[in-house]
Structure formats: structure tokens, C-alpha cells
Amino acid sequence: MTYLPKPKLHHPELPKNDLGYTRRDYEGSISTLCAGCGHDSISAAIIHACYELALPPHRIAKLSGIGCSSKTPTYFLGASHGFNSVHGRMPSVLTGAAAANRDLIYLGVSGDGDSASIGLGQFAHAMRRGVNMTYIVENNGVYGLTKGQFSATADRGAKNKKGATNQDAPIDMISMAMLLGASFVGRSFSGDKTQLVPLIKAALAHKGPAFIDVISPCVTFNNHEGSTKSYDYVREHNEAVNFLDVILGRQEITVDYSPGSVEVVRQHDGSLIKLRKINSEYDVNDKIAAMEYVQKHQSKGEIVTGLLYVDSDSQDMHDHLGTSSTPLNAMDDAALVPGSAALAKLNASLR
Amino acid sequence: MKPIEAVNDFVVKFANVNGSGSASANQMFAKSILRMGVPATPRNIFPSNIQGLPTWYEIRVSEAGYLGARGGVDLMVQMNPQTWNQDVASIVPGGYLFHDSTRALPHGSLRSDINVIGVPLTQITSANYQLARELQLFKNVIYLGVLSALLDIEPEVFEQLFAEQFKGKDKLIAANVQAFKLGRTYAQEHLQCPIGLRVRRSDKVGDRIFVEGNSAVGLGMVYGGATVCAWYPITPSTSAVEGFTKWATRFRVDAETGEKKFAIIQAEDELSSIGMVIGAGWNGARAFTATSGPGISLMQEFIGLAYFAEIPAVLVDVQRAGPSTGMPTKTQQCDVLLCAYASHGDTKHVLLFPRDANECFEFGAAALDLADRLQTPIFLLTDLDIGMNERLVAPFAWDDSRHLDRGKVMTAEELEAGREFGRYTDVDGDGIAYRTYPGTHPTRGSFFTRGTSRDRKAIYTEDGAAYQDNMERLLRKFETAKSYVPTPLRKDAAKPTKLGAIYYGSTSDSMEEATEILAADGVDIDLLRVRAFPFNKSVDDFIAAHEQVFVVEQNRDAQLRTLLINEGDLNPRQLVRILHYDGTPITARQIAGQIRTSLGLDKAAQKEAAE
Ligand SMILES: Cc1ncc(C[n+]2csc(CCOP(=O)(O)OP(=O)(O)O)c2C)c(N)n1
Ligand code: SF4
Ligand SMILES: [Mg+2]
Numbered sequence A: 001m002t003y004l005p006k007p008k009l010h011h012p013e014l015p016k017n018d019l020g021y022t023r024r025d026y027e028g029s030i031s032t033l034c035a036g037c038g039h040d041s042i043s044a045a046i047i048h049a050c051y052e053l054a055l056p057p058h059r060i061a062k063l064s065g066i067g068c069s070s071k072t073p074t075y076f077l078g079a080s081h082g083f084n085s086v087h088g089r090m091p092s093v094l095t096g097a098a099a100a101n102r103d104l105i106y107l108g109v110s111g112d113g114d115s116a117s118i119g120l121g122q123f124a125h126a127m128r129r130g131v132n133m134t135y136i137v138e139n140n141g142v143y144g145l146t147k148g149q150f151s152a153t154a155d156r157g158a159k160n161k162k163g164a165t166n167q168d169a170p171i172d173m174i175s176m177a178m179l180l181g182a183s184f185v186g187r188s189f190s191g192d193k194t195q196l197v198p199l200i201k202a203a204l205a206h207k208g209p210a211f212i213d214v215i216s217p218c219v220t221f222n223n224h225e226g227s228t229k230s231y232d233y234v235r236e237h238n239e240a241v242n243f244l245d246v247i248l249g250r251q252e253i254t255v256d257y258s259p260g261s262v263e264v265v266r267q268h269d270g271s272l273i274k275l276r277k278i279n280s281e282y283d284v285n286d287k288i289a290a291m292e293y294v295q296k297h298q299s300k301g302e303i304v305t306g307l308l309y310v311d312s313d314s315q316d317m318h319d320h321l322g323t324s325s326t327p328l329n330a331m332d333d334a335a336l337v338p339g340s341a342a343l344a345k346l347n348a349s350l351r
Numbered sequence B: 001m002k003p004i005e006a007v008n009d010f011v012v013k014f015a016n017v018n019g020s021g022s023a024s025a026n027q028m029f030a031k032s033i034l035r036m037g038v039p040a041t042p043r044n045i046f047p048s049n050i051q052g053l054p055t056w057y058e059i060r061v062s063e064a065g066y067l068g069a070r071g072g073v074d075l076m077v078q079m080n081p082q083t084w085n086q087d088v089a090s091i092v093p094g095g096y097l098f099h100d101s102t103r104a105l106p107h108g109s110l111r112s113d114i115n116v117i118g119v120p121l122t123q124i125t126s127a128n129y130q131l132a133r134e135l136q137l138f139k140n141v142i143y144l145g146v147l148s149a150l151l152d153i154e155p156e157v158f159e160q161l162f163a164e165q166f167k168g169k170d171k172l173i174a175a176n177v178q179a180f181k182l183g184r185t186y187a188q189e190h191l192q193c194p195i196g197l198r199v200r201r202s203d204k205v206g207d208r209i210f211v212e213g214n215s216a217v218g219l220g221m222v223y224g225g226a227t228v229c230a231w232y233p234i235t236p237s238t239s240a241v242e243g244f245t246k247w248a249t250r251f252r253v254d255a256e257t258g259e260k261k262f263a264i265i266q267a268e269d270e271l272s273s274i275g276m277v278i279g280a281g282w283n284g285a286r287a288f289t290a291t292s293g294p295g296i297s298l299m300q301e302f303i304g305l306a307y308f309a310e311i312p313a314v315l316v317d318v319q320r321a322g323p324s325t326g327m328p329t330k331t332q333q334c335d336v337l338l339c340a341y342a343s344h345g346d347t348k349h350v351l352l353f354p355r356d357a358n359e360c361f362e363f364g365a366a367a368l369d370l371a372d373r374l375q376t377p378i379f380l381l382t383d384l385d386i387g388m389n390e391r392l393v394a395p396f397a398w399d400d401s402r403h404l405d406r407g408k409v410m411t412a413e414e415l416e417a418g419r420e421f422g423r424y425t426d427v428d429g430d431g432i433a434y435r436t437y438p439g440t441h442p443t444r445g446s447f448f449t450r451g452t453s454r455d456r457k458a459i460y461t462e463d464g465a466a467y468q469d470n471m472e473r474l475l476r477k478f479e480t481a482k483s484y485v486p487t488p489l490r491k492d493a494a495k496p497t498k499l500g501a502i503y504y505g506s507t508s509d510s511m512e513e514a515t516e517i518l519a520a521d522g523v524d525i526d527l528l529r530v531r532a533f534p535f536n537k538s539v540d541d542f543i544a545a546h547e548q549v550f551v552v553e554q555n556r557d558a559q560l561r562t563l564l565i566n567e568g569d570l571n572p573r574q575l576v577r578i579l580h581y582d583g584t585p586i587t588a589r590q591i592a593g594q595i596r597t598s599l600g601l602d603k604a605a606q607k608e609a610a611e
Helices: A038-053 A068-075 A090-100 A112-117 A120-129 A173-180 A193-205 A231-237 A287-299 A317-321 A340-349 B022-035 B081-089 B121-128 B132-150 B155-165 B170-190 B213-223 B238-251 B270-282 B293-298 B300-309 B336-340 B357-374 B412-416 B464-484 B505-520 B537-544 B559-568 B588-598 B604-609
Strands: A060-064 A081-084 A105-111 A133-139 A184-189 A209-215 A238-240 A242-247 A262-266 A272-277 A303-310 B009-017 B040-045 B054-062 B073-078 B091-100 B115-119 B209-212 B228-231 B263-266 B287-291 B313-319 B350-352 B377-383 B390-393 B448-450 B489-491 B499-503 B526-529 B548-553 B575-579
Touching (some): A060 A068, A068 A105, A090 B263, A112 A120, A112 A133, A120 A133, A120 A209, A173 A287, A184 A193, A193 A209, A193 A303, B022 B132, B022 B155, B022 B209, B073 B081, B073 B132, B213 B287, B238 B263, B238 B287, B293 B300, B293 B336, B350 B357, B505 B548, B526 B537, B548 B559
Parallel strands (some): A060 A081, A060 A105, A133 A209, B228 B263
Antiparallel strands (some): A184 A303, A242 A272, B209 B390
């Protein structure tokens, strides 16, 4: 277990965000994951991102499936409502929640087993439907919680701890997400906070389905020689296309990078994503090119990371359904119940 | 052979080909009888097919008001050569066969004990119409004209019905009236009209409405305040969602902005539909799904989550014959146990058993209240017979002083005022704890929902005592449910008797008719119609007060009986199975026959029961 000692009282000097909250206000209870588990770093990145965006913690709903990764919502955003649902079915629960109240921010947290194996169908359909959410897969190539079996994202030829080789083709969630209609797609590494934190911030500010695949090594079952999801392997094969900064509406953009290496993307909520490009050719708005780039590099054994695709004019499920701007869960009897006079008329039409 | 003579009391059956446009003509025929003031009950008998296979539409005309299936056919309107032999065989002696005589009779011996009425329908139609579509549709209207003459139904009634159906399309109205008259005139000129079966104007329909159960479920969901509907198509439940769509579109679209005060999501499967319903319920919206047995089977894991994590959800199960795909277009009451104990581990669920469309509306709206009050899944168990047939029922009623009861929900104000919140803490002994909607208060009232065990404050724990404490509270909640759900309705026989019968849902009309048949034979039976599970205490009292109780249901394994024995700790010998599960609705004669047989009353009863 990772024991992070937490004094009850806040340090008076802790910096506060625009809402007057400190980082501590975005934390959850103590993690019970293995020390060094990549998932804990992702929790820390989520805390960091929400703090920096100054999101009111209680306006975020965090949902997950089952797995070590899906346990993590307990370890961040303690003031938010959370829902640890059933294995592989977080997307449907989140979809229903999002239908009920369009005003909250939805954060779905899942694992590669949860989303690519048992839950592949729900993952796909939530993307297709355009649910307004940030969907993070904490991808370690194994089922951590059931002790290290290969998951569907394990690469062909990867070895498990006992030395057996995975023979099945891997599912690439990034390409799937792009294909299925996610309007924000990124990949990062749990060990790379500088890239991951702003990516989560941009995803949270995005309207529509935002998907982030985070390679997150399982130190207990998949961090050995021969694994393609180990800390070492990912560091060696990380092919970052960009790093980003998220700038909230009122802040100025100061270009401090060499021309051509910075691109600014305006999101639906007015926030700006400033991309520091590593690959100057890479165009985050071109889905087809992005898919090609990802596939090409993947076939070379490289892991492409960064913001890979974004559609800044995206729509979401509520736009498709034409639902009212007032959240459905906030409607009272007067808005919902037609009443007896309408019923009398209706009865008459059925005679 | 003596032709049957009957006024306002007979069965007409139409034999058609699926997809031939006969459905709306047949429905109009049923309506014409209702407009004559005579109760009529139609039933669709249809295959799992879109076009080409045989389909039947059976109408029981009963001035006495019997709405259950009767069995036997007095007038067969035979429009499908494929089923000629079986249709002819189903006519009762002295009955009538109406057929299209354009072509020579199909093979098969014609019975000498029935009355054959031939009309060259195809010939009349092709002499008057050219277009293929017209040929098909107007042929149906022409036979309505013939029937109006044969059965003495006032032509004005049909003219009125055409005017209503094609309101605003004067040309269509005129064309239909003309086709109708072609048939009527032919019959008057060539046949002896009326035949022995006649419809005579009466006043027995009253203010009742004519509506399908599924449509009523959809309306109940609108009135009950459902805003999220997630579903996956499956017969016979699909039209419940279509009903919700229709009524929500009528009542819940903002006139100015066009914004919808509802969301209907067609999911990728039933796992997803129930997941969405649970997500929406967790987030404070009223939500439901409609499905049938196969869908409930898929939803099992989620149902356990909703039970254990205590999330409101409404599941409409329009039952059809199982197991597996079974007979997907035939009726049964075969999911009672599946729903009562759905999911792994110790679970029990609230079930509601509406008898007809009126109760589909009432219980549908009530289910949403119950789900919020009890914070648990509520199953509305209807079936194909109720759901997919139009039936004469009491008009829908709504009390405007009624409020959507959201149950124990702690508000931001209460939290702000310092009210203590423990998501799984039973503060007043009814087993129901307070919940909060996500996003309520910046610092108070948040909690983590999970299917794993936790303590009274919703903190994860694997402590056995805390787990057991919670499971016992869930039982207390189930006790509370007994007084919240619709109560059983008792109807005692005219004379004191030691015999009782328990029944529920779509067998109700036949059961009640059967008691009259039995009473005429000197067998008196007290009746108890169960309307919900968990069973109210009056169910135990009823059983205790009778030596023998017949339990009438439409499944092989006597599922409600099992539930009664299991939950009431009863002696199984006291409860006698009265079963019928071939996919057709049980008839009064079958019930009476089985009861007489079980009482050893006569041999003839055995023959009737076998019908
Ligand atoms: C229906 C069902 N089947 C199997 C399980 C057992 N199970 C729990 S977690 C898990 C795999 C989790 O893998 P992943 O999503 O990759 O999470 P990780 O632990 O690797 O973070 C499995 C198979 C379950 N909880 N439910
Ligand atoms: S088993 Fe692996 S995934 Fe699970 S907590 Fe340990 S390191 Fe993390
Ligand atoms: Mg995993």
C-alpha cells in the first residue's frame, strides 16, 4: 500500500486556486494500491488537473468499473460523488448519469481489462453516442486485480511474469476511440506528469467524449523484462508528438516557443490548448492523418503519446437528443406531469 | 344442423396473412362493435415474422362483459388459404365460415355441420380497383362491408370510424366508404342477411377506453415523471417504449424552444440499458427500461448492484413464453421467479402485477414512486396478452393533488443546516436511508456508491458484522415495502366456502368468469387477486382461512405458488396448481374445468380442460 500521511489540518501556506481550494481539497482517501503502481500517479495527476482548473469538486461525478484502476476514484476527489459500478459497464452508468444531469462534469475511470475486454462494447457505444465525459483508461496490459492475466491490450509477443507469450492481437483503444467518434483523443504515460496533467485538464474542458489512454505500469504483475507496458519499455519507446498547456479563457497567451512549434486550439468552453509540438507536421485536427500516424508508429513498436486528435466544434449526446437545457433531474411535477385535464382529453380519444 | 343463433355473445376470428394490411381493418371491426355499445375483446395471434406467415385476430363479443378468451370460433373470416384446414376445424358446430369464393375451395373436406358463406372478394376488388396497393387494402374494407350486413352492424358506425381515422383526408374517407358499400351491397343482394349471429345496439361499454397495455405503460411513465428511458428492442415490450415516445413527444416538448423534457436512448443491449437506468437513477432522474425475459436474464448482475447499492430503477418486463427465445410472440407469466430473486447473492425484489392497461398506467406511475421511496429496482410484470392487445378498460385517472414522491433525499439546505448524513444509516426504522444526489453540496453529503460491502456511512469495509447489519436492514426495507405496494383485492363468494383462488395479471378476467361458471355448478370460491410482491399480510390471512387454495397462472412450474410457499412458509399441499402454458391466454372454461377435475367433480370437466 502507498501510505501518504495526511495531517488533518491544512498547512496555512498551501496555495489556493481561484475557488479558494487547496490541492488537499481534491484528494481522496488513502490509496490501497501496491507501492509504485502507475495508477496512483494518474490519481495524483487528476487531483492536480482539477485543482489547477479550479473545478468545484462536488460538481464532478467520478465513475468506474471494477479493477485496481477502477478502485482509484476513492483516492481522489473525496468531495465528489463516486460510483464504482460493475466490471466493464461504467460507460452505460455514466451515460445514464449524464442523461440525468447535463450540468455535472463526468469523469470515467477504467482499466484495460474493464474497457478492452469485458467492456469493449460499452466503451465503443459510449464513444459513438457522444457522451460528454472524460474517459481515462489506466492501461497496464494485464488484469491487476485478478493477479496478472493478459488483458486485451497486451501486445502480441509480450511476455507475462511467468514467461508465457501473448499470442493474440492487441486492441488499440486510441485508434478505436478515433474511429468510434471520440472528439478528443490522447495518450500519455503515468510516469510523465508534465504531459499527463494538461492532457487531463484539456479533456475535462472538452465538450463531448474525451478519451485518454494512459499507459500505467503494474509493478506487481507487468513490469518485467519482456513486458511492453513496463516503466522501462514505455520510457524507451515513448514517441511524444506534443506537450500541451491549458489556458483558461481570461489568461493571455504568451508565445515563448520557436515559431511553427506552437499551435493554439480553442475548445468549446473558451479554454485554449497551447500545443508545444515535438513533431511539427502533426495536425491534431486531422483524424485520418492521426490514425495513420498512430498505426504507422505502432507497427514500429513505438508508443505515440500526446494530444492526438481534437474536434473543437464537437457536439454531445444532449445536442443529438435535443434535451432541455435544464437538467432532467431538476424538473418538478409541473414540468413533467401533464395532469388530469390532459388525461380526460386523452381518454376521450381512446373511445 | 342448427345454425348458431346468438346476439351480442359470440367469437369472430379473422385468419389473415401477416403484412397484408388486415390489422387496421380488423381493429376497425372490433371498434365498430364497441361503438354499438357492446363490449368486444380482440386478441392478436401472430408469428415471429414480418411478412407472409399466418396471423389471426380473434374477437370475443360479450354483452355480459367477459373480456377473457373464450375458446372456439362462431364465425371464421377465412382470408388465408395456408391455414384453411385448421381454421375450418376450429369452428364450433353450427358456426359460420366466411371465405373468398373467387377461386375454387382449397383442398380439404368441408364440414357439413357449419354454414359456409362465400363472397367473391378478389373478383369484386379487381373489378373496381387497379393499383396493387388498392387491391390489397380495399379488399379488407370490402369484407368489413360484408360483415356489417351479415352481423347487422350499423353502417353509420363504420362511416364515422372512417371519418375519424382519415380525418382531414376527405378523398380517403370517401374511397373507404365506397369500398365498404361495395361489400355491404353485395351481401345484401346475394346473401341472407343477417345471419344467426347479430350485434344489437346496447349501452354496456360505458365510459371505458380501448387501449393497449404497452401504450398505457408508456403513459404511466410520463405521468410518473420518468425522464430517462433506456432500452433495447424486443417483442413484446418494444411498443411500451414506442408508447412512451409518443406520449412524451405529445406532453413533454417545450412549445417554444422545442426542447425535450426526456431522453430516450436506444442502447446496444440490455446490459447497457439497465446500466443507463441505474446511472440516471443514481443521479436523481426517474428512469425505466422495458424488456422481456431474455433482457432480464442479461441484466442480472446490474440488478444485484441496484439492490445492494440501493438505486431506484424501474424495469418493465412484458413477459413472453421462455425459456431462451421460446415462443417470442406468445404469452406467459413465466418470469415471476426470475424477477423476484434476480441476481446472485441474497436478493429480493418488488414486483407489481397489473391486470390490464388501466393498471399498467396506474402501476407504471406508482412504480416510479416506489423506486424512489424504496431506493431499489421495481419490476412491472405485464405480458404479451396485456401489452400487445387493445382492451376495454376503465378510463385513466389522475389526481392533480398527487406529487411525485422522491423519497428520502437530503437537500443542500438540510446539509447546510448541519443535518447528519449517513448514506446507509437507518434513522427511523423503516430500513430506508437518506441519499443525496451528486452535486448537491460543496463539502457535505458526498459518498461513494459501490457494490462491495460498506458501513453505514458508505465507507468500504470487509467487516462481516457491518455486511450483515446492512443485509438485515435490506430485509427491513423489504418488510416496509409490503405496506407500500398495491394491496391484494379480495372478492368472496356469495356463500361461505373453504375454497379459495389466488390469481394475478392477465388471467384475471378468465378467473373471474370461471367463478361464475363454477358457482352455477354449485362450487363457490373466494377470490384473491394478488397485485404485488412482497405479499401483503392479507395474503397469508386469506390462505389460512381456506382449506384449499387454487393458484392460477400461465407457466409450467407454478411460479407464484412457489413464491407464496417460500415466502409464507406454507404447506405446499394447501396450494393447488392451476396451470396453462401453451402460449395462448387461459380461458374461463379451462380454469373451471381444471378446478372441477381437481375437486373430482365430474369426468366431463377433464374433456373441457383439454380444449
Ligand atoms: C463479471 C465479472 N467477472 C470477473 C470479475 C473479476 N475481475 C475483477 S477485476 C478484473 C480485471 C481488471 O482488469 P483491469 O480493468 O485491467 O484493471 P487493473 O486491475 O489491471 O487496473 C476481473 C477479471 C468481476 N469483478 N466481474
Ligand atoms: S496489482 Fe498492479 S495494477 Fe493492481 S495495484 Fe498492484 S501494481 Fe497496481
Ligand atoms: Mg489492467
